[in-house]
Amino acid sequence: MSRIYSVLLTLLFLSAPVMSVAEDSVPLHVLKVSFDLEQHKLFGESVITVPPGKTWNIVVGRLTITSVTAHGVPFEVQKNTESITFNPGQNQGTLKILYEIDSLTGPGRMKEDGIETANLVGPEGIALINAWYPSINGLARFRLSALVPQGFEAISEADEIIVQEREGSREFSFIFGHPVEGINLIVGQYAVKKAQHKTMEVHTYFFPEDKELAEKYLDQAKKYITMYEELIGPFPFKRFSVVENILPTGYSMPTFTLLGRDVLRLPFIAETSLGHEILHQWFGNSVYVDRTSGNWSEGLTTYLADYQYEEIKGMGAEYRKQILVAYESYITPEKDFALKDFISRTDKATAAVGYGKTAMVFHALKGLLGQEMFQRSLREFYEKNRFRPVSWTDLQKAFETVSAKNLDWFFKQWVERKGALDFEIKDVMVRYEGSKARISFDIVQKSALRFQLPVLLKTDKGAIRKILDAEKEAASFEIETEDIPHELVIDEHYDLFRKLMDNEVVPVVSMLLGGESRICVFPKGREKEYEALSDVLKEHGFTSKKEEDLKYEDIKGSSLLVPYDAELVKRLYANVQMPEGDFALVVKQNPYSTKGVVGIISPLSAAETGKYLRRVTHYGKYSTLVFKDNRNITKTINESENGIRFLLAGDIAGVEMPLLTTATEVVNKISNKDIVYVGELHDRFDHHRIQYQVIRELYKKNKKLAIGMEMFQKPFQKAVDDYISGAIDEKAFLKKSEYFKRWVFDYNLYREILLFAQEKKIPVIALNIRKEIVTKVSKEGLQSLSLEEMKDVPEDMDLSDMEYQKRLRGHFESHAGSQARNFDFFYQSQVLWDESMAHNLNDFMTRNPGYQVVVLAGGGHMAFGSGIPKRAHRLNGKDYAVIMNSEDVDKDVADYILYPLPLPFPEAPKLGVMLKEENRVVSISGFSPDSIAEKAGLLTDDLILSLDGEKIEAIEDIKIHLLYTKKGDTVNVKVRRKRFLFGEKEMEFTITL
Numbered sequence: 001m002s003r004i005y006s007v008l009l010t011l012l013f014l015s016a017p018v019m020s021v022a023e024d025s026v027p028l029h030v031l032k033v034s035f036d037l038e039q040h041k042l043f044g045e046s047v048i049t050v051p052p053g054k055t056w057n058i059v060v061g062r063l064t065i066t067s068v069t070a071h072g073v074p075f076e077v078q079k080n081t082e083s084i085t086f087n088p089g090q091n092q093g094t095l096k097i098l099y100e101i102d103s104l105t106g107p108g109r110m111k112e113d114g115i116e117t118a119n120l121v122g123p124e125g126i127a128l129i130n131a132w133y134p135s136i137n138g139l140a141r142f143r144l145s146a147l148v149p150q151g152f153e154a155i156s157e158a159d160e161i162i163v164q165e166r167e168g169s170r171e172f173s174f175i176f177g178h179p180v181e182g183i184n185l186i187v188g189q190y191a192v193k194k195a196q197h198k199t200m201e202v203h204t205y206f207f208p209e210d211k212e213l214a215e216k217y218l219d220q221a222k223k224y225i226t227m228y229e230e231l232i233g234p235f236p237f238k239r240f241s242v243v244e245n246i247l248p249t250g251y252s253m254p255t256f257t258l259l260g261r262d263v264l265r266l267p268f269i270a271e272t273s274l275g276h277e278i279l280h281q282w283f284g285n286s287v288y289v290d291r292t293s294g295n296w297s298e299g300l301t302t303y304l305a306d307y308q309y310e311e312i313k314g315m316g317a318e319y320r321k322q323i324l325v326a327y328e329s330y331i332t333p334e335k336d337f338a339l340k341d342f343i344s345r346t347d348k349a350t351a352a353v354g355y356g357k358t359a360m361v362f363h364a365l366k367g368l369l370g371q372e373m374f375q376r377s378l379r380e381f382y383e384k385n386r387f388r389p390v391s392w393t394d395l396q397k398a399f400e401t402v403s404a405k406n407l408d409w410f411f412k413q414w415v416e417r418k419g420a421l422d423f424e425i426k427d428v429m430v431r432y433e434g435s436k437a438r439i440s441f442d443i444v445q446k447s448a449l450r451f452q453l454p455v456l457l458k459t460d461k462g463a464i465r466k467i468l469d470a471e472k473e474a475a476s477f478e479i480e481t482e483d484i485p486h487e488l489v490i491d492e493h494y495d496l497f498r499k500l501m502d503n504e505v506v507p508v509v510s511m512l513l514g515g516e517s518r519i520c521v522f523p524k525g526r527e528k529e530y531e532a533l534s535d536v537l538k539e540h541g542f543t544s545k546k547e548e549d550l551k552y553e554d555i556k557g558s559s560l561l562v563p564y565d566a567e568l569v570k571r572l573y574a575n576v577q578m579p580e581g582d583f584a585l586v587v588k589q590n591p592y593s594t595k596g597v598v599g600i601i602s603p604l605s606a607a608e609t610g611k612y613l614r615r616v617t618h619y620g621k622y623s624t625l626v627f628k629d630n631r632n633i634t635k636t637i638n639e640s641e642n643g644i645r646f647l648l649a650g651d652i653a654g655v656e657m658p659l660l661t662t663a664t665e666v667v668n669k670i671s672n673k674d675i676v677y678v679g680e681l682h683d684r685f686d687h688h689r690i691q692y693q694v695i696r697e698l699y700k701k702n703k704k705l706a707i708g709m710e711m712f713q714k715p716f717q718k719a720v721d722d723y724i725s726g727a728i729d730e731k732a733f734l735k736k737s738e739y740f741k742r743w744v745f746d747y748n749l750y751r752e753i754l755l756f757a758q759e760k761k762i763p764v765i766a767l768n769i770r771k772e773i774v775t776k777v778s779k780e781g782l783q784s785l786s787l788e789e790m791k792d793v794p795e796d797m798d799l800s801d802m803e804y805q806k807r808l809r810g811h812f813e814s815h816a817g818s819q820a821r822n823f824d825f826f827y828q829s830q831v832l833w834d835e836s837m838a839h840n841l842n843d844f845m846t847r848n849p850g851y852q853v854v855v856l857a858g859g860g861h862m863a864f865g866s867g868i869p870k871r872a873h874r875l876n877g878k879d880y881a882v883i884m885n886s887e888d889v890d891k892d893v894a895d896y897i898l899y900p901l902p903l904p905f906p907e908a909p910k911l912g913v914m915l916k917e918e919n920r921v922v923s924i925s926g927f928s929p930d931s932i933a934e935k936a937g938l939l940t941d942d943l944i945l946s947l948d949g950e951k952i953e954a955i956e957d958i959k960i961h962l963l964y965t966k967k968g969d970t971v972n973v974k975v976r977r978k979r980f981l982f983g984e985k986e987m988e989f990t991i992t993l
């Protein structure tokens with residue numbers, strides 16, 4: 001019930017017109033309270049005197065009203081009313097309300113940000129911070145007296161506190177020097193410590209067990225007061241106190257700050273949060289916030305406190321970047337709002353705008369006006385606006401007065417509009433004119449906002465920095481230099497409140513918790529155990545899904561929380577090394593989405609997960625977190641690029657020609673490697689000749705050699721083995737291995753290699769996965785596979801090589817029809833292909849220890865080690881070398897690149913026909929230009945029965961037959977032809993190849 005009241009109260013606050021602060025126009029509110037601590041009960045007397053000529057609305061919410069009188073006469077109020085309407089008429093009027101509140105037992109559960117507003121009255125103390133007296137909207141002058149038991153100390157917003165000892169109790173009277181919107185009362189068995197700071201007093205109200213912390217807090221408080229007096233102006237009150245609270249709060253009220261017990265004990269609070277709360281004495285507690293036009297004080301306080309402390313340590317840019325990452329993580333278009341609509345933080349999203357964005361706006365303002373003028377404006381602002389509600393417009397006025405500039409555009413743009421700068425840098429170009437270089441680029445904005453773009457040009461001589469003014473939707477800029485330009489970096493230090501580019505972001509906890517859709521994946525077999533987590537998951541906005549129900553769309557469209565032993569983790573990242581601890585969270589990029597992340601957790605117990613999950617919200621900026629014994633022991637952020645960067649003259653790869661070597665030398669150098677990869681362009685015979693030579697040379701040195709081939713698929717290993725052992729001949733081998741069905745290239749390209757393997761009995765490994773599976777995955781994704789087909793898919797697959805993904809994307813997009821296809825599925829199929837080959841290679845090497853293997857596959861499966869080599873290495877840790885053929889020189893593309901000259905080879909003759917195969921019948925569906933078959937008299941729709949008497953039942957039968965012919969040979973073709981009206985007829989033709 002108290003929550004309802006609190007909401008109501010807040011709403012009324014907001015809609016209230018801002019009152020003038022002239023003393024006589026401000027109501028006087030005299031409050032007397034006493035308590036029954038055992039019964040959690042408050043007894044109150046509220047005497048409100050209001051100025052004449054107006055109707056006043058006094059909110060009583062859920063207070064139990066026992067009596068209301070106006071000037072001593074009973075005043076009629078409705079039972080259970082939530083507010084009392086009072087019009088004093090021509091003279092000022094006084095209303096006296098007697099009331100009680102029951103069951104003040106404190107908070108139930110902490111909210112997301114640890115902010116709790118429930119009141120407490122109990123033997124341990126009193127914390128009245130929310131709707132504990134009848135309240136009038138707007139400012140009032142308060143007098144408060146509270147009767148508390150012996151041994152208790154009380155504090156409230158007051159410059160003066162008077163204590164009178166009474167029989168068995170103490171009466172505290174509080175006198176407030178200035179009108180305020182509301183007051184709070186905190187009572188506890190405190191050990192009070194006092195220090196003098198110039199003419200004011202600084203106090204700590206700590207529980208006896210924390211009294212040794214007092215010294216440190218008093219020192220730090222004095223330090224911050226001095227710092228902000230120098231920056232802004234004299235401290236607004238006669239006293240200041242740091243008060244420890246039983247409840248987990250972090251508040252600042254006029255004259256004191258209320259810090260929760262657990263917060264106060266944290267070692268870093270005195271250095272960080274205390275400064276923020278003290279600064280609120282200036283902004284928020286003496287210059288009040290006119291909430292009707294947006295709360296500017298949190299962002300300003302964050303900028304001059306939390307941010308400032310990092311800036312002093314040289315970490316300003318990092319802090320600013322974290323603000324941008326938080327905005328990127330928690331803010332969706334639906335959740336975004338303008339600063340004029342910010343009231344207070346209720347979750348991460350409201351904090352990202354109200355605190356984060358506002359701080360960035362003050363940073364931009366400082367950049368615009370300069371440090372000196374910025375500071376002068378703040379002093380002026382404070383001086384002119386104390387003890388009155390102040391809006392963004394008042395702030396604007398202060399800055400305009402001091403700077404003599406019209407800042408209307410600035411405040412309109414940043415306070416009244418939502419969103420961040422959203423621009424692209426395009427057409428970065430360098431032109432040389434004589435000895436001068438001109439670097440030009442365009443800025444294209446989503447909406448035409450005005451801002452100052454920090455540009456850094458790195459040259460051979462050093463760095464050139466420029467601030468460029470941007471304000472149009474599209475604008476071109478040019479920088480001139482006598483130096484050689486190397487790199488252009490835009491907003492390297494995150495001075496702009498803007499959208500980040502993909503490569504500026506690394507996966508962090510806030511992206512996991514801020515994702516629009518969040519799914520916790522329940523691992524197979526432990527769904528029951530994880531059910532227990534549903535409360536904490538709901539709190540964090542996660543829905544849950546059983547692993548087997550998880551679809552590709554779920555992975556792509558959501559942030560995922562996954563226990564590390566889930567199959568999904570293996571299918572996305574192969575093996576993830578989890579750090580040791582009671583609880584670890586590792587956040588990784590989602591391979592299917594640049595914005596989505598996957599949070600992997602260990603250990604596996606749902607109970608531990610639930611316990612620690614509540615804590616990780618406070619560590620939003622980190623990528624890896626480890627907790628032990630309830631304490632955080634590791635927190636790290638992965639490296640990412642800073643700024644939007646364009647390489648103008650990168651390091652160009654070069655080779656020192658004397659290093660040029662020969663293929664023989666290369667083979668000598670790699671002969672001790674466990675695995676030798678030799679890449680090919682499939683149709684280049686010279687590449688296959690190199691492969692043959694490598695095999696031959698290695699075999700000379702090592703008879704325990706095997707050959708792994710992409711060209712054969714695993715289910716056909718037996719056919720390969722039978723051929724090598726001599727159990728079947730070449731023809732049977734080609735038929736049984738389905739070579740021509742599964743690999744389109746002329747067998748003559750590989751024949752030398754296989755003949756050598758056969759002669760020397762060198763094992764050949766069919767490395768590839770069944771073609772049907774790869775084709776299906778590339779069209780419909782991994783999830784389209786049946787359970788039976790999934791048996792062929794390796795359990796662990798690593799999709800996290802984003803550089804590889806980028807290269808494959810380029811390749812994918814350059815192919816026609818890519819628009820209609822899903823790149824993720826194509827990517828899955830490529831990785832599946834690579835992983836299968838790596839696994840099949842590893843299986844062979846595990847079963848046949850001591851073997852050296854030469855792997856023959858397309859260069860794409862080897863370049864940069866991304867395809868097979870690194871994956872096989874992940875599985876077996878074996879030493880390897882990669883030799884590529886006719887490849888462009890690029891860093892790390894291979895260990896060696898060979899440049900063979902194209903070679904002719906005895907191509908198998910072709911008939912020049914297009915063929916169709918159906919029910920073991922092959923027919924002609926068309927002819928290629930200059931077809932020898934067409935010339936010999938064959939016709940479309942002829943059924944081919946035999947070649948040289950050999951029965952034809954499949955297209956591959958024709959290919960196999962032709963493999964054993966050569967140019968100039970004749971082939972006898974027997975066909976069956978359907979004739980109009982005359983029925984079928986068998987015919988024979990002789991074709992000269």
Ligand SMILES: [Zn+2]
Binds near residue numbers: 276298
């Ligand atoms: Zn604050």
